[in-house]
Amino acid sequence: GAGVSQSPSNKVTEKGKDVELRCDPISGHTALYWYRQRLGQGLEFLIYFQGNSAPDKSGLPSDRFSAERTGESVSTLTIQRTQQEDSAVYLCASSFLPAGGIYNEQFFGPGTRLTVL
Amino acid sequence: KNQVEQSPQSLIILEGKNCTLQCNYTVSPFSNLRWYKQDTGRGPVSLTIMTFSENTKSNRRYTATLDADTKQSSLHITASQLSDSASYICVVSTASKLTFGTGTRLQVTL
Numbered sequence: 448g449a450g451v452s453q454s455p456s457n458k459v460t461e462k463g464k465d466v467e468l469r470c471d472p473i474s475g476h477t478a479l480y481w482y483r484q485r486l487g488q489g490l491e492f493l494i495y496f497q498g499n500s501a502p503d504k505s506g507l508p509s510d511r512f513s514a515e516r517t518g519e520s521v522s523t524l525t526i527q528r529t530q531q532e533d534s535a536v537y538l539c540a541s542s543f544l545p546a547g548g549i550y551n552e553q554f555f556g557p558g559t560r561l562t563v564l
Numbered sequence: 565k566n567q568v569e570q571s572p573q574s575l576i577i578l579e580g581k582n583c584t585l586q587c588n589y590t591v592s593p594f595s596n597l598r599w600y601k602q603d604t605g606r607g608p609v610s611l612t613i614m615t616f617s618e619n620t621k622s623n624r625r626y627t628a629t630l631d632a633d634t635k636q637s638s639l640h641i642t643a644s645q646l647s648d649s650a651s652y653i654c655v656v657s658t659a660s661k662l663t664f665g666t667g668t669r670l671q672v673t674l
Contacts, residue, residue, distance in 0.1 A: 451607070482664075488666060489653065489664050489665060489666035489667055490608070490653070490664040491664075492661075492662070492664075503661075538607055538608075540607070545660070551657075552598075552610050552613065553610075553662070555607025555608050555609070556607050557605070557606055557607050558605075558606075558607055
């Protein structure tokens with residue numbers, strides 16, 4: 448596809464369950480980012496991948512959160528033992544070049560809306 | 565600490581009117597500043613990007629300005645349309661990291 452895709456679009460889970468969120472970046476984009484956006488709030492950086500490695504995991508809120516990327520393509524964000532405060536939209540973005548640079552435009556996916564009951 | 569502050573938090577205007585959104589930042593060292601539009605339920609989409617040497621940049625009815633000395637930027641929307649209703653996010657970058665503002669929620673009404 449032409450853009451970043453994420454699945455599922457919506458996920459409702461019970462407190463304490465594990466969830467996996469998937470991101471398919473734009474083909475050829477080396478950098479991939481995960482963000483969290485709580486209702487009415489700004490984007491909160493979680494983790495950044497360059498290729499399959501994650502040089503910046505500083506935004507992961509706790510050890511319940513983990514992410515991996517394989518084949519310099521798809522990425523999975525896993526939240527273990529979900530809590531109600533994990534409810535948010537999780538956005539994925541990809542860019543051709545690494546973070547921050549002038550030619551590094553991040554293209555965002557539509558997000559996964561996670562609701563923890 | 566790198567921060568990006570936007571004002572107002574929310575704004576309601578009539579269709580056809582103009583409006584200006586503000587962004588103040590303390591990000592250093594500065595690389596570039598972007599404005600994104602985020603429609604409800606969608607991911608953000610880039611509107612403009614400006615480097616240190618650029619004072620203004622336009623994209624259709626959107627005009628962004630940058631004053632690197634005062635570390636301020638604005639986004640001016642001309643002749644607003646209902647489809648402009650969205651959140652507008654200011655993002656300031658160093659060479660390696662982006663800092664996001666919390667956005668201004670704009671509602672354009674009839």
